Amino acid sequence: MTHMETRHHQPGELLHVDSLEKSFGGIRALQGLTFGVPAGAIKAVIGPNGAGKTTLFNLVTGILLPTRGTISLNGKTITGRRPQMIARLGVSRTFQNVLIFGRMTVLENVMVGRHMRSRASLLSAGLRLPWMRREEQEIRARATERLDFVGLADRAKERAGNLPLGEQKLLEVARALATEPKILLLDEPAGGLNTRETERLAELIRRIRGQGITVVLVEHDMNLVMDVSDDIVVISFGQKIAEGKPREIKKHPAVIEAYLGEEGGYANAEGRRA
């Protein structure tokens, strides 16, 4: 099942990537990747290191341009649009290497997430016109709600760069949620988290979906992936090798081979991690 047949946008799919390909010089990071994410689903993208997962996110959010192929949101092509436009269309994300605004406060970080949902111009901001003040209060209120949602409300006034890694990751989620996305891409949200934090993260991901937001999850923590995802797509060396429900993926021979390169399967992978 190495070469995927081209599928077109299915009804009920929010995000669809079709024959996506990305080369960096001679290296093909992604080739012929096709899959869809149904609206309201939690879909995981897994694969060994270097499989092209983060490249996929960078293509979907417009940070990178694909060499070939299309990405569509709600049936409309967004390939080649600038990151700001794609964000405006309802795609938000977190970053594997945590890109918070370190010198701003925690609350201000989330307030940046409200940027595109507010409109004050340079002039009205500089003159502090009454309607601009009302908008500013609105921004603050909405940002505080999101902080509360991820459980960081008591950290609002702290300098974001001073938070421990786990809380910085939650802050990225709150900031992304503040943009009111249709779809949220989480890039290794559990990396560096301890077991308890990861459990709370699973619960948070479900609550996000509960708000009607579609979630795409890139993650190495197999417990988390198997626990929260409705659907999993597995990529290896830039190609899709499997797609299906968590229990199908666990038993899939191609997945077992990609992860271990030997007999043994997911049970062994789990054993190694622990």
Place this chain on the structure above:
Amino acid sequence: MNRQDTGIFLGVVVLLTAFPVAVSQVEAISHYLDVMIFVGIFSLITMGLSLLMGYAGQVSLGHAAFFGLGAYTSGILCVKLAVSPWLAMVSGALFTGAVAYAVGVPSLKLKGHYLAMATLGFGVIVTIVLNEEVEFTGGPSGLSDVPRLEILGVPIRGELEFYILVWSMVLLVLVFCLNVIHSRIGRALRSIHDSEVAADAMGVETARYKVMVFVLSAVLASLAGSLYAHYVRFLSPGSFDLLLSIKLVMMVVVGGMHSLWGALLGTWLLTFLGNEWLHVFKDFDILVYGAILLFVVMALPEGLVSVGPRLSHMWKRGRESEG
């Protein structure tokens, strides 16, 4: 403005009000009022530069040129075409803003410090034009007899009147800039400085905001230039060269890039050092000047404004260890 800013602001207003009274009592420093007018004029430029450098993370080496464009637009329109000074000032600001936009758009689309390169070249070009276009600018021998500013038909003659005018403008611009910092625009600028990729992903139009703050800073420099033209009343190209651009950047760095108060403090200190306090060193003044800059940059990379918070931090820790 937040509460802390408001407190400092009131303190600054009190100092500015007391200053002319204090210096008029002592004959030896009565000319400090004149120096303080220059501090005010340069502060208009450095506040804009502070927004650009400390908040948008871009360096300009061409702000003396924008200052010069404002000064010469005012000078030429008033001297050659007898335009009213205020109208000339607005024309200068619009013209300089348009020029800054043309310089900024291509260089700010690129990531990295291309703006510094572009503005460096731009500044050199402006100096050449000011020297060569003798018919309009008077060339190297300068443009003299720029008329005084008038308010409601009354010319502003005295130093005190000019001091009040300049510093009123500085305070208005300061409030404007502080308001901008504490708004979605200020947050957008700071977010660009911390992580441009993340700012993009939040829908912040990074290139647009960089251009916006660059144009704003150029317009402020132009206004400063017009004030300079009507105060000094004589313009020559040497007053708007690369050395001044570098000095302006140094003022912002010495005071503290990430704070508008730092820009004001740095402008005040370096202007007084350069115009007054280092004269005792005669020909060696430039060495002392350089040594001070070196010391500040090495010992206080966050600028002079970081001294206060640092001292209070040390004081608190000292008390804790005693208790």
